[in-house]
Amino acid sequence: MRAAEQxxxxxVSQKVIANAVPWALAGVVxxxxxxxxxxxLQGMMSKFLIFAIFSMSYNVVAGYTGLVSLxxxxxxxxxxxxxxxxxxxxxxxxxxxxxxxxxxxxxxVAAAFGPLVLRVSGLYFLxxxxxxxxxxxxxxxxxxxxxxxxxxxxxxxxxxxxxxxxFKWSYLSFYFFTLIAFAIAMFLQYRxxxxxxxxxxxxxxxxxxxxxALGFNVWLHKYIAFIIGGAFAGVAGxxxxxxxxxxxxxxxxxxxxxLPMCMVIIGGPGTLWGPAVGAGVIVFVEYYSxxxxxxxxxxxxxxxxxxxxxxxxxxxxxxxxSGWRKAEARLWRx
Amino acid sequence: xxxxxxxxxxxxxxxxxxxxxxxxxVMGVMGISNLAHGALYMVGAYVGWQVFKGFHxxxxxxxxxxxxxxxxxxxxxxxxxxxxxxxxxNEQVLLTFGFVYIITNICLWIWRGWSRLPFTASVLxxxxxxxxxxxxxxxxxxxxxxxVLAVGLWYLQDRTRLGAMVRAGMDDKEMAQGLGIxxxxxxxxxxxxxxFIAGLAGVLGAQVMGVNLELGTxxxxxxxxxVIVGGIGSIQGAFVGGLLIGVVDTFGKALxxxxxxxxxxxxxxxxxxxxxxxxxxxxx
Numbered sequence: 001m002r003a004a005e006q007x008x009x010x011x012v013s014q015k016v017i018a019n020a021v022p023w024a025l026a027g028v029v030x031x032x033x034x035x036x037x038x039x040x041l042q043g044m045m046s047k048f049l050i051f052a053i054f055s056m057s058y059n060v061v062a063g064y065t066g067l068v069s070l071x072x073x074x075x076x077x078x079x080x081x082x083x084x085x086x087x088x089x090x091x092x093x094x095x096x097x098x099x100x101x102x103x104x105x106x107x108x109v110a111a112a113f114g115p116l117v118l119r120v121s122g123l124y125f126l127x128x129x130x131x132x133x134x135x136x137x138x139x140x141x142x143x144x145x146x147x148x149x150x151x152x153x154x155x156x157x158x159x160x161x162x163x164x165x166x167f168k169w170s171y172l173s174f175y176f177f178t179l180i181a182f183a184i185a186m187f188l189q190y191r192x193x194x195x196x197x198x199x200x201x202x203x204x205x206x207x208x209x210x211x212x213a214l215g216f217n218v219w220l221h222k223y224i225a226f227i228i229g230g231a232f233a234g235v236a237g238x239x240x241x242x243x244x245x246x247x248x249x250x251x252x253x254x255x256x257x258x259l260p261m262c263m264v265i266i267g268g269p270g271t272l273w274g275p276a277v278g279a280g281v282i283v284f285v286e287y288y289s290x291x292x293x294x295x296x297x298x299x300x301x302x303x304x305x306x307x308x309x310x311x312x313x314x315x316x317x318x319x320x321x322s323g324w325r326k327a328e329a330r331l332w333r334x
Numbered sequence: 335x336x337x338x339x340x341x342x343x344x345x346x347x348x349x350x351x352x353x354x355x356x357x358x359x360v361m362g363v364m365g366i367s368n369l370a371h372g373a374l375y376m377v378g379a380y381v382g383w384q385v386f387k388g389f390h391x392x393x394x395x396x397x398x399x400x401x402x403x404x405x406x407x408x409x410x411x412x413x414x415x416x417x418x419x420x421x422x423x424n425e426q427v428l429l430t431f432g433f434v435y436i437i438t439n440i441c442l443w444i445w446r447g448w449s450r451l452p453f454t455a456s457v458l459x460x461x462x463x464x465x466x467x468x469x470x471x472x473x474x475x476x477x478x479x480x481x482v483l484a485v486g487l488w489y490l491q492d493r494t495r496l497g498a499m500v501r502a503g504m505d506d507k508e509m510a511q512g513l514g515i516x517x518x519x520x521x522x523x524x525x526x527x528x529x530f531i532a533g534l535a536g537v538l539g540a541q542v543m544g545v546n547l548e549l550g551t552x553x554x555x556x557x558x559x560x561v562i563v564g565g566i567g568s569i570q571g572a573f574v575g576g577l578l579i580g581v582v583d584t585f586g587k588a589l590x591x592x593x594x595x596x597x598x599x600x601x602x603x604x605x606x607x608x609x610x611x612x613x614x615x616x617x618x
Contacts, residue, residue: 131562
């Protein structure tokens, strides 16, 4: 009797610790560490969270659904351009107007491109998404209304106006603003992955023909996942313009489509924390290597990609989780 | 003026064909999206510049050595890394794009950042004048080489034993292996030939575009556009697509300079809306 009670207590406390330690760790990293950092590193933390949201967009499309897209920057950049144009041409800087319109634009463009790209799959899907992203890039490059005079892109954008009198942005307040967006995005990604819809997406990734045979409307599932990916990318694009206060055609281009792809694969595709882990690794490796060895940082970044693919293919988040589980098991055996 | 622009457009199209043919075949045969293909072109272009401008060796030697350099780097990537990533498109894309970063940075290390002007053999300098039209002989030679290579590649793919193995591998890799074809070796040979042509195209293309560090990504983008328009896995498709894009781009730049770039993407999207698998893409 006594032994049974003890084992119940032990099991409950084991479970509490197993869950509490990762949460406490995340709390320290996201809530406490930024308070102690110098301003420019708080800025880097914001950038990291923005790219984490951008990576979630790719994670929904490629990680969960298995659609390898090479044009995720299109939705990111269109949302960013929408905000930048509202600010530059119409003088609207209210957060409550620009953010919804920006996110809506990213979603609408994804919804418009979806039927075109979902006619094909595999390699053709890859290059079709790339082609449409490239079309957006060339439009942004060529249309004068989308550029400041004498340059490519729109510069000198104001910070978003929250509408509270007397409020001024600082690195820290902007960080916590992005943290709220990140938390909401994480929650939505979590709900999505646990929902029946999310499970059918994983089913499509693992065996499309089987899902078709089971009577699922595979095309519609893919299309909705694609639109959700566009919405996530739109959120990231809006935040990125607030952070960067400058947007250029390159933000729609292939390089910016690669970044979330690399982050998701390095972090762990199809996992909850993969995008955030990958975004953290890439943003900070890029930042520190560009500060310490400015001539050689592409070599470091390229080497990181090759290393991650050859030796850590499941993604760092997966390794971290299994490492923690092993450490925990060892803890209780003592 | 029209004729000169047309010749320039076709010459540019031939360079695009050379780049895209290798990429297209590698995609078709091995299912590999090799995003380092543009970087291999750049390696060829730099080696060619070094041999021709640095060592003052003949242009034809520069072209061949550029091809060999591209081929060897490609072979290295395939043998050590890509071979282990069969049927993993996500991973292939990331790995080969990592190599774009690495190769570009190593080229910066060796050759410094300044961009090289277009160069060519001295016999090809003097323009040929027919009537009141002026033609650059380097462009005409380029077109000739392109057509010869296109016919050679088509012959290799459609009329030889190796080509038959390649096509068998495209249709059903497991079945081809079951029939005793060593697909591993076929893949290696195909990858080497594709990389060799990329390096060769680098030196030939340097006559038109010069050599600089942006080539790795710019050429990749152009190659993808041509592969999309022509269709994956088809030599004829790459040839038609390359010429189409080359001519459209050259005329676009001459007629509507403010719409530069936009024209080729517009052409590409139109082709895709009509034929999602490209003009001459293989079925499936």
